[in-house]
Amino acid sequence: MSKLSQKHLLGIKNITRDDIELIFETADNFKEVINRPIRKVPSLRDVTIANVFFENSTRTRLSFELAEKRLSADVVNFSASNSSVKKGETLLDTVNNILAMKVEMVVMRHASVGAPHFLSRHINAAIVNAGDGTHEHPTQALLDAFSIREKLGSVSGKKVAIIGDILHSRVALSNIFALQKLGAKVMVCGPPTLLPKYIHTLGVQVELDVQKALQWCDAANVLRIQLERQQIKYFPSLREYTLYYGITRKMLDELNKEIVLMHPGPINRGVELSSDAADSAHSVILDQVENGVAVRMAVLYLLAATV
Ligand code: CP
Numbered sequence: 001m002s003k004l005s006q007k008h009l010l011g012i013k014n015i016t017r018d019d020i021e022l023i024f025e026t027a028d029n030f031k032e033v034i035n036r037p038i039r040k041v042p043s044l045r046d047v048t049i050a051n052v053f054f055e056n057s058t059r060t061r062l063s064f065e066l067a068e069k070r071l072s073a074d075v076v077n078f079s080a081s082n083s084s085v086k087k088g089e090t091l092l093d094t095v096n097n098i099l100a101m102k103v104e105m106v107v108m109r110h111a112s113v114g115a116p117h118f119l120s121r122h123i124n125a126a127i128v129n130a131g132d133g134t135h136e137h138p139t140q141a142l143l144d145a146f147s148i149r150e151k152l153g154s155v156s157g158k159k160v161a162i163i164g165d166i167l168h169s170r171v172a173l174s175n176i177f178a179l180q181k182l183g184a185k186v187m188v189c190g191p192p193t194l195l196p197k198y199i200h201t202l203g204v205q206v207e208l209d210v211q212k213a214l215q216w217c218d219a220a221n222v223l224r225i226q227l228e229r230q231q232i233k234y235f236p237s238l239r240e241y242t243l244y245y246g247i248t249r250k251m252l253d254e255l256n257k258e259i260v261l262m263h264p265g266p267i268n269r270g271v272e273l274s275s276d277a278a279d280s281a282h283s284v285i286l287d288q289v290e291n292g293v294a295v296r297m298a299v300l301y302l303l304a305a306t307v
Contacts (some may be wrong), residue, residue, distance in 0.1 A: 011136035012177035026298035030274035054080040116301035141174035156183030161213040164223030189213035195232040219260035249276035
């Protein structure tokens with residue numbers, strides 16, 4: 001297979017295992033490219049891509065922008081906080097105005113679940129979901145699975161624990177879909193108040209004890225407590241959360257086994273991860289960031305072929 005089955009990347013739920021494997025094989029090539037002295041290829045010359053961010057981002061926005069530039073695309077960046085959205089312009093009007101300037105692809109982050117899906121029904125450009133509310137963050141899941149494959153040789157048959165605030169996390173849902181499609185066993189671990197009620201319908205194991213989750217898994221993907229999405233208190237205090245769910249270097253060392261420690265970022269240092277754990281030899285957190293550029297190059301390159 002040399003083409004994706006979809007014209008957009010809206011989520012992992014609606015792509016196939018073949019799509020994911022094609023993205024990984026393409027990303028392997030691009031990872032080699034971005035480690036050469038000349039890191040640019042002409043693959044997307046004359047393609048214009050708009051990065052349209054209605055929510056804050058560091059890694060995803062910069063990673064997409066770098067991926068686009070490494071592919072020689074023309075890039076425009078839109079940030080809602082200093083735009084005419086503040087004057088009341090709608091999402092559809094905003095994007096249609098950007099497209100009128102001859103843009104072929106839109107990378108979009110939005111706080112509302114389904115915003116990129118809505119756009120895909122109304123505009124004639126390829127759309128990449130860079131995170132929609134608490135729903136999906138497909139390129140994060142792809143780079144996470146790619147990093148597990150790189151570190152452990154494959155994803156199939158591996159045990160991956162996703163630990164932390166599952167309820168508010170778009171990374172968790174996209175990771176569950178991607179890992180299961182690739183044949184991994186998935187566990188979620190967190191306080192009961194931060195596990196969604198529907199979690200049992202997703203075919204994952206549920207564990208409340210973080211020590212047991214760490215003992216079980218080959219890779220632990222630790223998620224941030226998303227205080228900005230929490231309108232009520234889900235646990236008594238951050239101190240208590242850290243006491244029961246915070247992961248330290250000592251806990252990892254005492255497992256007496258290889259464990260791949262991941263975090264999508266941004267890290268709340270001293271809350272879900274101690275600094276000595278985040279910066280330890282177990283951690284592949286910065287490898288995830290490096291892989292993000294190669295994976296996003298692959299996604300954009302393959303989607304451009306479907307436009
Ligand atoms: N992982 C991630 O989405 O980080 P940003 O919010 O900084 O893009």
